[in-house]
Amino acid sequence: AQSVTQLGSHVSVSEGALVLLRCNYSSSVPPYLFWYVQYPNQGLQLLLKYTSAATLVKGINGFEAEFKKSETSFHLTKPSAHMSDAAEYFCAVSGGNQGGKLIFGQGTELSVKP
Amino acid sequence: NAGVTQTPKFQVLKTGQSMTLQCAQDMNHNSMYWYRQDPGMGLRLIYYSASEGTTDKGEVPNGYNVSRLNKREFSLRLESAAPSQTSVYFCASREPTGPHNTIYFGEGSWLTVV
Numbered sequence: 001a002q003s004v005t006q007l008g009s010h011v012s013v014s015e016g017a018l019v020l021l022r023c024n025y026s027s028s029v030p031p032y033l034f035w036y037v038q039y040p041n042q043g044l045q046l047l048l049k050y051t052s053a054a055t056l057v058k059g060i061n062g063f064e065a066e067f068k069k070s071e072t073s074f075h076l077t078k079p080s081a082h083m084s085d086a087a088e089y090f091c092a093v094s095g096g097n098q099g100g101k102l103i104f105g106q107g108t109e110l111s112v113k114p
Numbered sequence: 115n116a117g118v119t120q121t122p123k124f125q126v127l128k129t130g131q132s133m134t135l136q137c138a139q140d141m142n143h144n145s146m147y148w149y150r151q152d153p154g155m156g157l158r159l160i161y162y163s164a165s166e167g168t169t170d171k172g173e174v175p176n177g178y179n180v181s182r183l184n185k186r187e188f189s190l191r192l193e194s195a196a197p198s199q200t201s202v203y204f205c206a207s208r209e210p211t212g213p214h215n216t217i218y219f220g221e222g223s224w225l226t227v228v
Contacts, residue, residue: 032214043219051214100145104156
């Protein structure tokens with residue numbers, strides 16, 4: 001079965017610093033990978049997704065992620081954090097024997113300090 | 115274009131009471147999902163429906179039932195609520211044609227069982 005693991009339930013960065021949120025996946029077939037963001041008391045919004053077209057994926061709000069098959073990773077980065085980036089971020093995987101189901105990691109809460 | 119709409123947004127139930135969470139999407143999507151979100155556990159799939167007239171269990175189906183009333187609507191029913199069902203519930207729908215497509219989420223329903 002497919003799964004994702006997000007390393008670190010909470011990450012804190014200073015405004016202007018690099019944001020790095022880690023996600024590792026487990027899949028016996030090429031996966032489809034997603035990053036979603038959740039702002040307080042709201043639903044989830046798609047940041048970006050990997051569908052095998054390109055290993056470096058650019059998303060909204062300046063975020064990007066790189067698919068590394070050799071490391072089974074799909075880490076999310078942003079060069080310079082902004083206060084408005086404070087939210088919870090979820091990595092998710094679908095495909096293979098999971099069909100259309102989307103399986104989520106535990107989430108990483110990002111705090112941005114002024 | 116409203117996307118995915120859930121009702122109610124907030125609900126308090128007593129143990130043993132029943133209730134139905136309603137969900138509707140106006141994007142003509144075939145697949146619909148119900149997830150629950152609990153702190154530190156990410157989102158877990160309760161039930162999903164690949165198309166009108168079909169439903170299937172997810173990771174945590176016990177204590178819930180679902181109905182795919184038509185292509186637009188997918189309801190989640192708690193027959194006898196328990197405190198362990200206190201959670202935030204999200205309905206979602208997916209673009210057609212494959213597991214690489216985006217899942218869109220509603221705003222969430224906050225349920226407290228006392």
